Amino acid sequence: MKTFIAHLHPLLVHLPIGILLVYLLLEYLRRNEKYKLIAPINTILFFIGIGTAVLSIITGLLNADVSTYPEDDIFWHKWTAITTTLLFTLYFIIRNRIFYQPVYVIGFFILLLFSIVATGHLGGVLTHGENYLSFEDDIQPEIQPLQIKNIEEARVYEDLVQYIFNKNCISCHSAQKQKGQLRLDTYQYVLTGGKSGQIIKSGDIGHSEMIRRILLDESDDKHMPPKGKLPLRDFEVQLLKWWVQSGAGNQQHVNEMGKDSITAMAIKQFHQVFSQQSAPIQVERPVLNKFDPAIIKQLQSIGCTVTPLTQQENYYRIVAFNAKDSIYSVMEILQKIAAHVVELKLSFTNANDSSLQNLSKFIHLEKLWLDHTEVGIVGLKNISNLKDLKYLNLFKTNLKETEIASIQFPKELQLISPVPKDTLLMARDSVMVSAIKQ
Amino acid sequence: MRKLNIHQEAKKVSLEFQTRRHFLQQCRTGMGMLALGSMLDGCNYFGGDKENTGLLNANPLAAKASPLPGKAKSVIFLHMAGAPSQLEMFDYKPALQKMDGMDCPDSFLQGKKFAFIRGVPQLLGPQASFKQYGESGIWLSNHMPYFPSIVDDVSILKAVSTDQFNHAPAQLLMHCGTARLGRPSMGSWVTYGLGSENSNLPGFVVLTSGGRNPDAGKSVWGSGFLPSVYQGVQCRSEGDPVLFLKDPNGIDRDMRKASIEAINQVNQVAYQEFQDPEILSRISQYEMAFNMQIAVPDVMNITDEPEYIHRMYGTAPGKESFANNVLLARKLVEKGVRFVQLFDWGWDSHGTDPGTALDLGFVDKCRQNDQAVTALLMDLKQRGLLDETLVVWGGEFGRTPMQENRDGKQNVFKGRDHHSDAFCMWMAGGGIRKGFTYGETDEIGYHAVNGKVSVFDIQATILKQLGFDHTAFTYPFQGRNFRLTDVFGKVIEPVIA
Numbered sequence: 001m002k003t004f005i006a007h008l009h010p011l012l013v014h015l016p017i018g019i020l021l022v023y024l025l026l027e028y029l030r031r032n033e034k035y036k037l038i039a040p041i042n043t044i045l046f047f048i049g050i051g052t053a054v055l056s057i058i059t060g061l062l063n064a065d066v067s068t069y070p071e072d073d074i075f076w077h078k079w080t081a082i083t084t085t086l087l088f089t090l091y092f093i094i095r096n097r098i099f100y101q102p103v104y105v106i107g108f109f110i111l112l113l114f115s116i117v118a119t120g121h122l123g124g125v126l127t128h129g130e131n132y133l134s135f136e137d138d139i140q141p142e143i144q145p146l147q148i149k150n151i152e153e154a155r156v157y158e159d160l161v162q163y164i165f166n167k168n169c170i171s172c173h174s175a176q177k178q179k180g181q182l183r184l185d186t187y188q189y190v191l192t193g194g195k196s197g198q199i200i201k202s203g204d205i206g207h208s209e210m211i212r213r214i215l216l217d218e219s220d221d222k223h224m225p226p227k228g229k230l231p232l233r234d235f236e237v238q239l240l241k242w243w244v245q246s247g248a249g250n251q252q253h254v255n256e257m258g259k260d261s262i263t264a265m266a267i268k269q270f271h272q273v274f275s276q277q278s279a280p281i282q283v284e285r286p287v288l289n290k291f292d293p294a295i296i297k298q299l300q301s302i303g304c305t306v307t308p309l310t311q312q313e314n315y316y317r318i319v320a321f322n323a324k325d326s327i328y329s330v331m332e333i334l335q336k337i338a339a340h341v342v343e344l345k346l347s348f349t350n351a352n353d354s355s356l357q358n359l360s361k362f363i364h365l366e367k368l369w370l371d372h373t374e375v376g377i378v379g380l381k382n383i384s385n386l387k388d389l390k391y392l393n394l395f396k397t398n399l400k401e402t403e404i405a406s407i408q409f410p411k412e413l414q415l416i417s418p419v420p421k422d423t424l425l426m427a428r429d430s431v432m433v434s435a436i437k438q
Numbered sequence: 439m440r441k442l443n444i445h446q447e448a449k450k451v452s453l454e455f456q457t458r459r460h461f462l463q464q465c466r467t468g469m470g471m472l473a474l475g476s477m478l479d480g481c482n483y484f485g486g487d488k489e490n491t492g493l494l495n496a497n498p499l500a501a502k503a504s505p506l507p508g509k510a511k512s513v514i515f516l517h518m519a520g521a522p523s524q525l526e527m528f529d530y531k532p533a534l535q536k537m538d539g540m541d542c543p544d545s546f547l548q549g550k551k552f553a554f555i556r557g558v559p560q561l562l563g564p565q566a567s568f569k570q571y572g573e574s575g576i577w578l579s580n581h582m583p584y585f586p587s588i589v590d591d592v593s594i595l596k597a598v599s600t601d602q603f604n605h606a607p608a609q610l611l612m613h614c615g616t617a618r619l620g621r622p623s624m625g626s627w628v629t630y631g632l633g634s635e636n637s638n639l640p641g642f643v644v645l646t647s648g649g650r651n652p653d654a655g656k657s658v659w660g661s662g663f664l665p666s667v668y669q670g671v672q673c674r675s676e677g678d679p680v681l682f683l684k685d686p687n688g689i690d691r692d693m694r695k696a697s698i699e700a701i702n703q704v705n706q707v708a709y710q711e712f713q714d715p716e717i718l719s720r721i722s723q724y725e726m727a728f729n730m731q732i733a734v735p736d737v738m739n740i741t742d743e744p745e746y747i748h749r750m751y752g753t754a755p756g757k758e759s760f761a762n763n764v765l766l767a768r769k770l771v772e773k774g775v776r777f778v779q780l781f782d783w784g785w786d787s788h789g790t791d792p793g794t795a796l797d798l799g800f801v802d803k804c805r806q807n808d809q810a811v812t813a814l815l816m817d818l819k820q821r822g823l824l825d826e827t828l829v830v831w832g833g834e835f836g837r838t839p840m841q842e843n844r845d846g847k848q849n850v851f852k853g854r855d856h857h858s859d860a861f862c863m864w865m866a867g868g869g870i871r872k873g874f875t876y877g878e879t880d881e882i883g884y885h886a887v888n889g890k891v892s893v894f895d896i897q898a899t900i901l902k903q904l905g906f907d908h909t910a911f912t913y914p915f916q917g918r919n920f921r922l923t924d925v926f927g928k929v930i931e932p933v934i935a
Contacts, residue, residue, distance in 0.1 A: 307501040393822045416822030
């Protein structure tokens, strides 16, 4: 019951804020002769406002008792609220009973306005956090890539555990915000724990509150990190378990601590995943105008499949399997829309050097399939102008390695070489040797 | 108003049931709403995706853009019907070895239903030896000697769960998103959404390795309520690849062409008159069938593959086998087929006879499977196709850590019962992370401990890689929008590169 009443606080607080603000406004207007008649209404308004303010304070005090907000933050909110209520009462008494002088009234207005806004803001900071009301657009904290070359020499706490805390936890558990009175931004704070005591019992994952919370079912309210926050990956959980299990120290290096195979793999995964900055692969292409849809009809009529790459852009993937014998006409038509072609699949067709003579017009071409065709070195030379080309398939063409090497390809081109690798290697034996010895 | 006597009032009431004026008066709101409804395009007005109705497109199999950028263009789904034992292939449980022969603890049995296990079964240790392989250090059993060479290209899901423990419903769940009949299969959804890049071949091909068809029957590649154009075309690796495709005796190709043209002209006239888009799809079907007469036998012929390919896959032309089908799958994908569905059989290792014994028949299955599957991934890779082809491998559920005791008696051979709580599947290519394992089971491989994924999650992930948001990819049927994943499913982000 107590909790229920306490939790009414966030609901109730809006009443005195709104009512007392209206009261202030009307009080200001009342100075004008025209609005003199407001006076009795305003008195009613004042009593409702103060009544709800008192109720808010009572529920607020209860809420401070049952909630987990840090004592320091509550302190200011509590006292500004009480002061505001007292100031309003004071104003009411002075205004109506004792004396009335416009200068004082204006000064009082500003004071009251300020104190009511301050109280509300402090309350808001408690529930929504300090950065909620900010002029900056919401920016997801960037995950810095790990700067560790050799993971075996990394420090377990500093480089691994704290890295995970920084990434997943400190948005709620740090100097800015201490949900559950817990901070995880330094080792000392981690050991200190939070509202429900210590969160780590070194060497005992079964009795470590932090591990227990992490392992709870995702649907559980107490699960950490909570819903909507960046979840921990399995290997991260494994690392945290391992760190607690092996003493939760802050001195050891990875290679000084014993580990089982699962942990070893988790460490490896951790290193792999976070060392590389994952650059989003977002291709920026200029906006192109639409072209005559009859061209697409034409291409389709000779057997080409024309697929828009996305539903919005005017870029296309052309597949010519069924235009096998009419590649010449395909290329003739395609020339007209060359800038729109991003992927071109000429596999299994009779494409040859002369089919590719106008290839340099395809300035946005990113993927080109020439596998199982008669294309030779003369045709291939037209490719060197294609700056965006990322993938070139030459499988089962008659090109020689030396010929291919003579061509300057764009950087980072994925080249599928014409000669099938000797896959007979399927070499069971060599694979077996490479197996990691347990 | 003039007061009516009782007679007049009765007459008025009876007239109210008959007159036009009264009728119009009474139903103006209803009529108005009906008119408004049709003007607002029915329930589709709010958020309905008009482009997704499929039928409006003249050729239902025309290639379409995916709603989101997708990494994969085609899918090869290798289904090991019968459910292979994860404990002898991917999920290494040394603790289970130590507990071999012990009675299964009660906590694992309470409230559980098994297909065959009765009473208290005994735990059965892994019937294989395991080692870590590759850069990624993934555990693999000795039954898969080839797999290590591609293990760094796959993502293994170690804690897949389903809620069905019988073959047919579990297979339906895996492919159609529900354990009951009547829903479209994944391949149908995908061809419906993306069309086909090769108009001479079906967009969705199904290959079975001979022997038995999957328990769930042809429904696992059916089109459900989607237009039947999208249903899987079963191709046989022996005899005619597609039944009834060959010209009948005495009719040559020109004659066939002439007759199809005549039929299509009639259809065209009918279309002019009725404007029914289904007629257009019928026309395109006739044309495709005609083209397929040449294209299908060509692509389904593996005899002209070079010798090294045959050795690599372990194929023997002219027979029905899993290896042949795997090679065919590669050929089909290479030619632009959107979804290839393979069903292998004989994985139901109960241990009732040598063929289903974990130390006998199962080992043979693993070996056959291993070589072909490894060859497939290597071959796709060397052809530069693996980036655009998503390969998925798995059964419909897993197998118990306990030895099966059918009707309370220990089976003669070593075998395991059906297990739905945790099993392994893997994915490769098509933008899937390389050399990665996701999920973990408890010490004996009974429950998922973390990284638990459901069958719906797998479906959601496959759709995601093809460029669909599985929650938005719908088809209206019987008054509501249907999804492959129904109301479930979460994309398995960790396995996406």
